[in-house]
Amino acid sequence: MGLNVYLSGEIHTDWREQIIEGAQGLDVTFTGPVTDHGASDDCGVTILGAESDKYWHDHKGAMVNAIRTRKGIADADVVVVRFGEKYKQWNAAFDAGYAAALGKSLVILQQPEHDHALKEVDAAALAMARTPEQVVQILRYVLTGALPG
Amino acid sequence: MGLNVYLSGEIHTDWREQIIEGAQGLDVTFTGPVTDHGASDDCGVTILGAESDKYWHDHKGAMVNAIRTRKGIADADVVVVRFGEKYKQWNAAFDAGYAAALGKSLVILQQPEHDHALKEVDAAALAMARTPEQVVQILRYVLTGALPG
Amino acid sequence: MGLNVYLSGEIHTDWREQIIEGAQGLDVTFTGPVTDHGASDDCGVTILGAESDKYWHDHKGAMVNAIRTRKGIADADVVVVRFGEKYKQWNAAFDAGYAAALGKSLVILQQPEHDHALKEVDAAALAMARTPEQVVQILRYVLTGALPG
């Protein structure tokens, strides 16, 4: 058994790298969004032409990014959604809802101060983790039955 | 043709009432979450027994609320998601993602200062409105073909 | 047994009225797009605000119309698509493809000069009719077993 894991959410820390590195040797394929903030914001207009209205500027980019996001989530067995300390992060919560409706196994990576605000998201998840290392331990256990320690 | 419309999101203003009142005379059935904040937070422990840990207190409530939320969204033709001025509102974005994955017609009700943060959500929507009145006008047009003015 | 029938396509002649009138007395519920050309083109900007760019003007309207179109097709048992003599009518062919993928029973109403151009569309249909009266006869036969004459 191998797992496809989509890593959604916060893009300002190296949590993805920690998980990918920690999972080395496991039969896991990772996917995720484009994490270059500038490219992600501007991909629509850079490729398809400038927009004078910021709303459509954003819209064109978000739709192009959706090609990648939807493919990644559709192919995933497990969707890990990380909520960081800053920003609205509505795209992360959107991905969580999208994945839940598709019946994906959800793992949420969050800090204690967000527990109350994330209770509806957590209610659809199979695990709520505090650290990337815990996510790795979940993946290892799911694939091999091995527990840490 | 009639429409089932689920009204998701912000619970601190009367936007739901404005839409429901404005839509009087149209063949629309509205549903939505329990909007009594206290009841929504405590329903789990009030019915099923207290929890010493706040996380499970919240979890039990969120799961009971999910019975209503999932039924409402599953039966809806149109899901309107309102993002207010305050709070994280991750449950609203979660509902939007959930509805999008089920192929529901999404209408997002948002303020201009949130446009950039909501671009991924809007990319899955069929309309982005600024006021409850606009939502009513959409419903009226969809059902009757009549435009305002 | 009753039937929900969606009438898609050409909006410049009275074919919908002919079918609806001919089917009086049968247990059929008809739906269809907004057929007021001006309203259909401008609904997006009239309700949600003007756009300086014609592309987004059209886009906003097409998305609002999609709320009605998708609901109508999703609820339909039979989708009748009429190709008229003029215009590109790509929305009609789009609706036919959309309905086919959902497994709806397709009836195409077309003129002989379009037979070759519509062969892929017809290949997904259960009937190709030349006149609205034939569509009525199909509906009557399907519901009651009665044939004309």
Add this chain to the structure above:
Amino acid sequence: MGLNVYLSGEIHTDWREQIIEGAQGLDVTFTGPVTDHGASDDCGVTILGAESDKYWHDHKGAMVNAIRTRKGIADADVVVVRFGEKYKQWNAAFDAGYAAALGKSLVILQQPEHDHALKEVDAAALAMARTPEQVVQILRYVLTGALPG
């Protein structure tokens, strides 16, 4: 992440070749219809026997072609639909509708003079491109995050 891309629509210019060539080095598998116009028209009768009636001649061919088309679209992550300058091209719009109903990521390749006629098709798409090169740039960005320039 790799992508299956179905190239639907116009068969009289070399836009497919441009995209396939431009995408060399990317993890993309391309499929599409049989683009030999004569073979596509006559495949049914050539294999399964002549028809005296042109309608059934076309019908037999269109159904054989549907074996390929449906397989290609069903397996695709992205469906690119190109509308050329001539002909009715209802099969292209049909494919777009079919792909949209299956939840595929749609990219439409069109000229400005068709913008109004294609507004319903574009409303279901994640990108509207003017050139094959833009389609390649989208695929490259989706797969690698790299933008042109």
Add this chain to the structure above:
Amino acid sequence: MGLNVYLSGEIHTDWREQIIEGAQGLDVTFTGPVTDHGASDDCGVTILGAESDKYWHDHKGAMVNAIRTRKGIADADVVVVRFGEKYKQWNAAFDAGYAAALGKSLVILQQPEHDHALKEVDAAALAMARTPEQVVQILRYVLTGALPG
């Protein structure tokens, strides 16, 4: 709880009438194909125009009949398929397979001499009955819990 029951198969005896009469007073809605053999064979050409080739004559009729058949089976909770003593009855077996793939509850009504030939069909069924009366008893038990005698 009410049941939609589709009565498929043999059209030369009054087994449908026996079941419908026997089920009077139960909350059952019955549907079925057009059972007028001549109308069923000729509906296509009578409505949509004559065909010189018998194969297409039959084809047009079978496709029109499919509008009714597919609707009836799609809406059914229970599909009863009766195999009579004569004819090939491939349409009956086709309906059984179609219903099985949709997860409908299948009841097969057959004579002992067909048991071996119907073993694959029976393997997908929840009941194999010998008489219309048994089918009525099944429906009564399923709806009310009452057994005969």
Add this chain to the structure above:
Amino acid sequence: MGLNVYLSGEIHTDWREQIIEGAQGLDVTFTGPVTDHGASDDCGVTILGAESDKYWHDHKGAMVNAIRTRKGIADADVVVVRFGEKYKQWNAAFDAGYAAALGKSLVILQQPEHDHALKEVDAAALAMARTPEQVVQILRYVLTGALPG
């Protein structure tokens, strides 16, 4: 909003009656299996003929009962599964799994001594209740927002 609620599991106490009575006045439609143990065991052979082998005796009955069970669960919004004090009750756990895979909202009604044995079942549920009264309170809250006390 109304709810269809399927009451699965233990048939030796009056928990169904307690819930149905407690829910009077709420917009709930209840369904459930045939709870007459003897009828449930013997329905197959009573209607369709005796079997000399006890295994097929049971099998015929279980398949007839499945017509009712599958319809009830398929139509349900909420499936309540009660585990009693005695017997294997594998049919109850089977129903829970069946309902979970269909995405139904599961409520499990169980005693503390079964908590460990039911942990996998509970992990798929939105509520674990100890008393029929709690189930009624959940239904009332979900439908009306009213909490007890």
Add this chain to the structure above:
Amino acid sequence: MGLNVYLSGEIHTDWREQIIEGAQGLDVTFTGPVTDHGASDDCGVTILGAESDKYWHDHKGAMVNAIRTRKGIADADVVVVRFGEKYKQWNAAFDAGYAAALGKSLVILQQPEHDHALKEVDAAALAMARTPEQVVQILRYVLTGALPG
């Protein structure tokens, strides 16, 4: 593009071998039922124990065979169903209906004397062929665009 092709139906002639041999060099994977008549009839009792009642003898075998049949059809892109000259062949028609409901591309291989009896089956098919060679030509054309001659 490769194709999975399931070869259903008649087991007394070498039509499967003709197709498989003819398709050598094409990217096709063939599956089909167990074609050893005796093994197919007796597999249930041989493995799982004798039955005194012929009906259950047949039933056990048919269910074991269904494991293979359902897997084969579920994985297939194209289902070819061959109706031979003899026997009831209800399993062939059942497979055709099953495949049709799953949206598989159906090809029927039949003799002219069966055309009328197979009209409902043919109405769900994309091709009606007379010879195994024609089936091979269809597969070659679908995969490569090459026509015979």
Add this chain to the structure above:
Amino acid sequence: MGLNVYLSGEIHTDWREQIIEGAQGLDVTFTGPVTDHGASDDCGVTILGAESDKYWHDHKGAMVNAIRTRKGIADADVVVVRFGEKYKQWNAAFDAGYAAALGKSLVILQQPEHDHALKEVDAAALAMARTPEQVVQILRYVLTGALPG
């Protein structure tokens, strides 16, 4: 044709090993739950932090195990569920129901004393076996057509 087989249920004897060993040389991929009882019970708290309440201790573990279980069943063609001599084994019956609702081919491995209690589970299965060797023989027959002896 290859098969993915999920081995669910009893974890105290070596039935899985017997099946896997017996199936050597066949094109079968086996998956199953973590069968280390202690790890399975404690995985949640070991990875994600201790719980003072035994219910949540169990709950966290059961949800982590569900990541593996759901993936295994979702990917399976055949789900074998073994009921042993002891314990409640509700998770086994839950898996059987879950697999049945997804349309998987079910094989139940059970002892005669459980036949009556398992009749509803067996009614959803394609085979009821008494020994691991019989399961191997089924797999061999399904894949190769070869019968024992």
